[in-house]
Amino acid sequence: MMIDVKMTVNGQERTASVAPETTLLTFLRDSLVLTGSKLGCDVGDCGACTVIVNGNAVNSCLMLAVQADGKDITTIEGLSDFEHLHPLQAVFEQMSSFQCGFCAPGMIISAKHLLDKNPHPSKGEVQEALSGNLCRCTGYTKIVDAILELTSEEASAA
Amino acid sequence: MSKKAKSATKTETIDGLKTAAEGAQLPSVSRIEEHSLLPLTPDANKQTPAVGQRTTRYDARPHLTGQTMYIDDMTFPNMLHMKILRSQHAHAKILSIDVSEAEKMPGVVATLTGREIPVNSYGPSYQDQPVIADDRVRHHGDPVAAVAAETEQLAKDALEKIKVEYEPIPAVFDPLEAMEEGSPKLHGETNVYASKVIKKGDAEQAFKDADLVLEKRFSTQMVEHVPMEPHASIAMWEADGNLKVYSSLGRITLGRADMARTLNMPMSRIRIIATIVGGNFGGKNEITSEPILALLSRKAGRPVKGVYTREDEFMSSTTRHPFIMDYKTGVTKDGRILGRTVRIVCDGGAYCSWSETTLGKGAILSVGPYNIDNIHVEAHAVYTNKTMTGAMRGFGAPQVCFAYESHMDDIAHELGLDPLEFRMMNAFGEESPSPTGQVLESVVVRESLETASERFGWKEWQK
Amino acid sequence: MKQRGRGIACMWYPIGFTVLANPSAAVVKVNEDGTATVLTGTVETGQGSLTVLGQIAAQELGIATDDIKMVSADTDTTPMDTGAIASRTTYVTGNAILLAATNAKEILFEVAAPLLGVRPDQLEAMDRKIQVKGFPQKYLPIGEVAHQAQFVKGRPALGSASYNPPTVAMDPETGQGKPFSTYVYATQVAEVEVDDETGEVEVLRIVAAHDCGTPINPTLVEGQVEGGISMGVGLALQEEILFDDDGKQINPNLTNYIMPTSLDMPDVEVEIVKNFDPTGPFGAKGVGEPTSVPTAACIMNAIYDAVGVRVTDLPATAEKVLKLIKEKKAAEQKQISA
Numbered sequence: 001m002m003i004d005v006k007m008t009v010n011g012q013e014r015t016a017s018v019a020p021e022t023t024l025l026t027f028l029r030d031s032l033v034l035t036g037s038k039l040g041c042d043v044g045d046c047g048a049c050t051v052i053v054n055g056n057a058v059n060s061c062l063m064l065a066v067q068a069d070g071k072d073i074t075t076i077e078g079l080s081d082f083e084h085l086h087p088l089q090a091v092f093e094q095m096s097s098f099q100c101g102f103c104a105p106g107m108i109i110s111a112k113h114l115l116d117k118n119p120h121p122s123k124g125e126v127q128e129a130l131s132g133n134l135c136r137c138t139g140y141t142k143i144v145d146a147i148l149e150l151t152s153e154e155a156s157a158a
Numbered sequence: 159m160s161k162k163a164k165s166a167t168k169t170e171t172i173d174g175l176k177t178a179a180e181g182a183q184l185p186s187v188s189r190i191e192e193h194s195l196l197p198l199t200p201d202a203n204k205q206t207p208a209v210g211q212r213t214t215r216y217d218a219r220p221h222l223t224g225q226t227m228y229i230d231d232m233t234f235p236n237m238l239h240m241k242i243l244r245s246q247h248a249h250a251k252i253l254s255i256d257v258s259e260a261e262k263m264p265g266v267v268a269t270l271t272g273r274e275i276p277v278n279s280y281g282p283s284y285q286d287q288p289v290i291a292d293d294r295v296r297h298h299g300d301p302v303a304a305v306a307a308e309t310e311q312l313a314k315d316a317l318e319k320i321k322v323e324y325e326p327i328p329a330v331f332d333p334l335e336a337m338e339e340g341s342p343k344l345h346g347e348t349n350v351y352a353s354k355v356i357k358k359g360d361a362e363q364a365f366k367d368a369d370l371v372l373e374k375r376f377s378t379q380m381v382e383h384v385p386m387e388p389h390a391s392i393a394m395w396e397a398d399g400n401l402k403v404y405s406s407l408g409r410i411t412l413g414r415a416d417m418a419r420t421l422n423m424p425m426s427r428i429r430i431i432a433t434i435v436g437g438n439f440g441g442k443n444e445i446t447s448e449p450i451l452a453l454l455s456r457k458a459g460r461p462v463k464g465v466y467t468r469e470d471e472f473m474s475s476t477t478r479h480p481f482i483m484d485y486k487t488g489v490t491k492d493g494r495i496l497g498r499t500v501r502i503v504c505d506g507g508a509y510c511s512w513s514e515t516t517l518g519k520g521a522i523l524s525v526g527p528y529n530i531d532n533i534h535v536e537a538h539a540v541y542t543n544k545t546m547t548g549a550m551r552g553f554g555a556p557q558v559c560f561a562y563e564s565h566m567d568d569i570a571h572e573l574g575l576d577p578l579e580f581r582m583m584n585a586f587g588e589e590s591p592s593p594t595g596q597v598l599e600s601v602v603v604r605e606s607l608e609t610a611s612e613r614f615g616w617k618e619w620q621k
Numbered sequence: 622m623k624q625r626g627r628g629i630a631c632m633w634y635p636i637g638f639t640v641l642a643n644p645s646a647a648v649v650k651v652n653e654d655g656t657a658t659v660l661t662g663t664v665e666t667g668q669g670s671l672t673v674l675g676q677i678a679a680q681e682l683g684i685a686t687d688d689i690k691m692v693s694a695d696t697d698t699t700p701m702d703t704g705a706i707a708s709r710t711t712y713v714t715g716n717a718i719l720l721a722a723t724n725a726k727e728i729l730f731e732v733a734a735p736l737l738g739v740r741p742d743q744l745e746a747m748d749r750k751i752q753v754k755g756f757p758q759k760y761l762p763i764g765e766v767a768h769q770a771q772f773v774k775g776r777p778a779l780g781s782a783s784y785n786p787p788t789v790a791m792d793p794e795t796g797q798g799k800p801f802s803t804y805v806y807a808t809q810v811a812e813v814e815v816d817d818e819t820g821e822v823e824v825l826r827i828v829a830a831h832d833c834g835t836p837i838n839p840t841l842v843e844g845q846v847e848g849g850i851s852m853g854v855g856l857a858l859q860e861e862i863l864f865d866d867d868g869k870q871i872n873p874n875l876t877n878y879i880m881p882t883s884l885d886m887p888d889v890e891v892e893i894v895k896n897f898d899p900t901g902p903f904g905a906k907g908v909g910e911p912t913s914v915p916t917a918a919c920i921m922n923a924i925y926d927a928v929g930v931r932v933t934d935l936p937a938t939a940e941k942v943l944k945l946i947k948e949k950k951a952a953e954q955k956q957i958s959a
Contacts, residue, residue: 035231036224038436040386041468045875048386076224085223093218096840099848100667101221102386102436108222130883134875136384136437137667139851140883142844203687206748208679209903212840213686215672217665248868298869331868356796378935379861384880408666409704414696432694435705438666439852443706472873477862518639522800527633535796543868549706551849555634555914556856560935563630563918567925577629577922586633586806595797596789600898600906602832603806607631609892610808610830614627619812621625621927 005069009034010078018065024058025049027065028075036076036105040134047133050106050113051075057113059132076105079112087150088112097146099137107133111147120151217434228436229390229404230465237392238267238306240451240464241313243320244473245295245302248543249329249342252293252322255303259319265312268457269320270304270450276422282412282444283352286345287509287546289420289449295324296344296508297543299473304447306454306462329543333482333505336540344508344541351506352514352539354521356593359532361488364497368488372569376485376561380505381478383550387436388471393451394461402429403448408438413445420449440549441475443512476548479516480505481557483524485565493575495584497532500524500561504539504547504554511548513539520554525593526562527603528584533593578611623814625825626927630918631808634911635801637709637786644785645714646700649678649721651729651778653771655749655764656688657722662702663714664694668909669841670710676837677715677902681722683746684763700781708907709786711837712803715902716784724780732770732778733761803898805906807831809850809915811887813923820943822858824887824920831891834898834906843891846912850889851881853916858936859885 002017009032016031028034028051037060040048044059051060052074079086085093088108098104107130114121114129121129126147130140202211220226257269272278272292279285291300303320307313328342335341336349343349365371391405401423407413410430418425435442447464455462466475484501502520506513521537570580585603592598611617637643648660659678665671675689682688693699702714730741733751737744737759745754752760770778791798812826829846836842859879863871872878897904921932930945 029231034224035227038228038387039230039465040388041875043468043874043876045468046386080223085219089222092222093214096215096218096669096844098218098221099669099844100386100435100437101217101226102228104221105224127883127886132882134384134386134880134882136386136439136852136880137848138844139847139849139881139889140886141847141889144883144886204685206679206683206685208676208684208686209835209837211676211686211838213672213676213838215669215841216675216691217671246869298867329868331864354796355794358795358797374931374933376933378856381856381860382862382878384875384878407704408664409702409706410664410694410696411662411701411704429695429697431696432664435664435666438664438705440706442666443704468875469873472862472878473870478856515639518800519635521796522635522639523633527631527806544864545862545870551852552634552910552914553707555632555910556853556917559630559632559914560856560917560921563632563915564921564925564931564933567628567922568931571925581629581631585631592804593796594791594800596799596801598804600803600832600834600896601806602894602896603631603633603808605896606806606808606830606832606894607629609894610810610828611629613830613890613892614810614812614826614828616627616629616810619627 003066005065007068007071007073009073010075020066022065023061024063024065024068025060028060034075034077038102038105040102047110048103048106050109050133052109052113057110076109079108091146091150095142095146095149097138097142103133103135107135107143115151123148226434228387228434229392229406232392232404234392234394234461237461237463238308238458239310239313240304240306240454240462241310241317242301242447242470243303243317245291245298245300247295247324247326248298250295250324250326252291252295252302253325254323256321257303259321260305260316263312263316263319265308266305266316267460268306268454270454274453275420275449277420280416280420280445281510282512283514284510297545299545301474304450304454306458331542331544333503333540333542336542344543349541350538351510351541352517354518354537356521356533356535358593358595361497361499361532361534364532365488368496369491370572371486371488372565372572373486374565374568376483376564378481378557378560380480380547382472383439383441385437385439385441388466388468389442389446389475390465391448391451392461392463393448393455395455400427400429401452403452404431404433405448406435406442407432407445408435408442413448416445417448417452421452439551443549446475473545476511477545478550479513479547479554479557481520481554483558483561485561487565487569489569489573491573493573493580493583495528495530498525498530499534502537504537506539506541507544507546508541509546511546513547516554520558522594523555524558524562526566527586529586529590578607578616581607622818623816624927625812625814626923626925627810627812628919628922628926629808629810630915630922632911632915633804633806634914635804636712636907637707637801639800640788640790640798642785643703643707643709643713644783645702645717646781646783647714647717647721648700648781649718649725651682651725651767653768655684655762655767657682657684658690658692659718660699661691661693661714661718662699663710664705666705668845669838670705673711673837673841674715674718678718678722680903681719682726684749708909708911711905711907712901713784713786715905717782719902720782720784721780724782725778728770728776728778729763729766732774732776733766736761803900803906805832805908805911807911807915809919811919811923813920813927815924815927815942817928817946820939820946822924822937822942824854826888827916828890829892830894831908831912832894832896833908834896834901835904836893837903837905839893842893842908845908846891847889849912850916851886852913854885855881856935857917857920861936
């Protein structure tokens with residue numbers, strides 16, 4: 001049995017027929033070939049698959065594609081094009097806030113979700129917001145620093 | 159440090175930021191973009207001289223925009239998916255494997271068992287590890303068969319139809335027990351498969367001469383690398399008979415040699431492409447399922463992808479060695495270290511992998527960065543029926559450093575010395591002889607002690 | 622009550638394999654416009670090694686990091702390399718690339734020398750120019766020289782080389798020998814807070830002073846130190862693969878295998894200790910592995926300083942620390958009553 005789904009992904013309306021057990025992550029990666037969202041654990045522990053669904057950051061490996069029917073999805077691919085970077089991507093680039101890169105898409109999406117809700121987070125709020133995104137390379141230091149760099153009062157004043 | 163990082167700012171991204179704000183119409187962008195965030199500074203990537211510059215990375219854009227193609231992001235026409243059946247016993251003889259039912263499952267294209275692998279063994283020091291276990295499993299998680307099917311799920315379903323008949327045999331999990339004569343043996347006559355000795359001066363005499371002799375046992379646990387990208391590879395045969403493998407290996411030169419050996423093929427006909435690896439830390443230093451994928455691909459005549467689940471990653475990739483370390487140190491009242499003995503038992507798990515190397519490095523480093531004339535280090539690597547241990551960031555050094563530095567503090571406390579001062583007194587200097595008699599150069603132990611303690615505020619620090 | 626403590630630990634760590642050959646080879650092609658392409662068989666596994674290697678090639682050719690294109694990790698198209706292991710990439714692969722770039726540069730010098738009316742050994746490559754030493758106003762743009770080399774002289778500016786760190790085998794009886802070409806040194810200092818009622822340990826701050834020889838890219842060196850410390854925190858306090866009595870892993874997943882999250886990380890302050898190793902590329906050694914070596918040790922010493930208990934078996938979980946605190950209190954009680 002296949003089920004028809006329709007959702008807005010990165011501003012574009014996408015439709016497809018999916019098996020009911022298809023996760024949103026599998027749908028994004030296999031059906032839409034949006035491979036920026038990564039599969040790191042498949043059970044919602046690592047956050048490499050984080051996307052924004054109707055304004056909420058979710059582990060797309062835990063959500064079924066059919067549950068996302070009619071919803072608005074933002075993935076890492078929706079943040080930039082070849083010429084333009086999202087400010088988070090730019091500041092991550094400038095401060096080398098990534099290493100192997102595998103967690104970076106999920107990390108940036110979680111950070112964007114935080115800043116959408118809270119443009120001037122404290123360090124603790126940043127750490128809290130990223131606590132569901134595992135990174136084995138960076139120790140999170142440059143990631144947290146980059147987000148604070150982007151949103152600090154000092155930056156606002158400049 | 160983040161202040162300095164600003165100097166790496168790219169001028170072009172400033173414009174990029176602004177345009178992104180207009181073009182992408184993301185709420186957070188416009189809000190943040192009201193502020194001029196990043197000061198205009200020289201672009202480090204365009205500066206000469208290049209060394210010492212805080213340049214941004216070549217791979218920043220692909221990584222941060224989600225465009226990097228890791229192995230699991232690649233797909234090829236007609237590609238199949240592989241899953242591995244793993245042992246449910248820690249130590250057992252394999253009496254029979256029957257894949258006939260699995261092969262009848264819908265979507266299953268090919269299966270593979272250990273007996274079909276031309277040279278079914280590999281390993282960086284000793285070739286003691288089968289690619290797929292054929293007559294015996296040595297830990298819970300050893301591969302026993304593999305399936306290639308149209309989808310991952312179909313491959314997984316087919317694993318349940320493979321019938322493996324085991325005859326369990328006694329297992330040993332504790333490395334000290336494994337060293338005993340009557341313990342179950344994993345390979346050959348003894349479980350001790352590597353030993354190292356480092357000897358200088360007369361440690362026993364030094365203990366006699368010492369004012370204080372301290373002894374303690376330290377031990378460490380088994381740890382997983384947890385690269386965020388699990389092991390992944392894709393194998394395919396080209397029409398001219400050449401094998402192409404996309405792999406998450408961190409070491410392709412040796413990877414190709416291992417492939418040539420296990421597949422019994424000329425190296426020139428094997429191409430390994432590693433693209434970008436999503437984290438290594440030592441865990442992706444040798445082949446794992448690459449020969450399996452190659453053989454399944456050959457049987458199927460189609461590309462085959464294999465991606466480890468997180469559970470595969472824990473159960474069948476290498477891990478960090480548990481160490482048991484006995485330290486004994488003799489010092490004078492005024493804090494001079496006269497002699498030290500160290501005995502290390504390194505739990506190697508079921509196969510050698512990088513244990514021999516880890517043992518050697520661990521033994522050499524175990525004395526610590528200190529001038530000690532009388533040394534005796536003895537280290538052994540031992541097989542146990544557990545997940546094999548291998549290369550992991552530091553090759554035994556974090557284990558021995560935990561021990562020798564804990565030991566150093568204990569001695570300092572006994573002598574009533576400040577731990578920093580005690581280290582400064584004994585640390586290597588330029589041209590110090592190492593425990594192996596090497597004259598050391600460009601040595602900055604004391605400088606690092608001074609720099610770190612000053613920045614920390616060691617002298618002023620109060621509880 | 623929460624008790625604070627500080628702990629220090631230092632370490633030494635070698636670069637490259639123990640005695641065994643671990644060579645790297647490299648090819649450097651100076652393109653006809655003065656940019657360059659580097660072929661290396663090493664693999665970028667996240668450290669930023671390709672960027673650092675590009676900086677080394679750029680430095681030797683007198684061009685900028687962005688003028689280099691790195692091609693890596695393909696056994697058909699790139700030369701042999703022992704790979705991303707043993708903290709060897711900057712030092713060993715870096716030396717191979719440096720030597721290959723020198724070879725390519727020699728061709729540029731030989732082509733430029735007659736045009737500038739000097740001998741090749743009087744030339745240097747700087748700021749995208751081939752110039753006369755001591756007379757920087759006398760120069761040719763590197764692109765012009767590379768163009769001449771290719772299209773006029775018919776001598777493409779191509780260099781290849783390999784490097785293997787020199788070692789001396791260890792005596793099997795005594796272990797005496799020179800197993801490594803060079804070593805790095807480091808100290809980390811931790812400040813922790815231990816709850817003496819629960820045994821829970823929080824690492825508040827780690828100051829890390831690491832020697833890596835010349836930091837080719839200080840930002841990436843810091844990144845290694847910060848990442849290494851997070852692995853060290855996991856080793857110290859949280860991570861452990863557990864087995865049941867039958868040898869089956871109990872926690873083979875990220876739900877039950879606890880590794881550091883952003884909430885577990887202390888404030889990390891990185892100092893790069895000034896050093897220069899004449900055997901490394903532009904004085905560089907390496908930094909990958911040693912960053913996680915002293916972390917667990919300094920945390921354990923800080924725990925001792927905070928609550929007076931010596932953890933001898935990692936990881937120092939709350940249960941373990943609490944048990945030690947209770948044992949210590951019981952022993953003290955016994956002493957008082959005795």
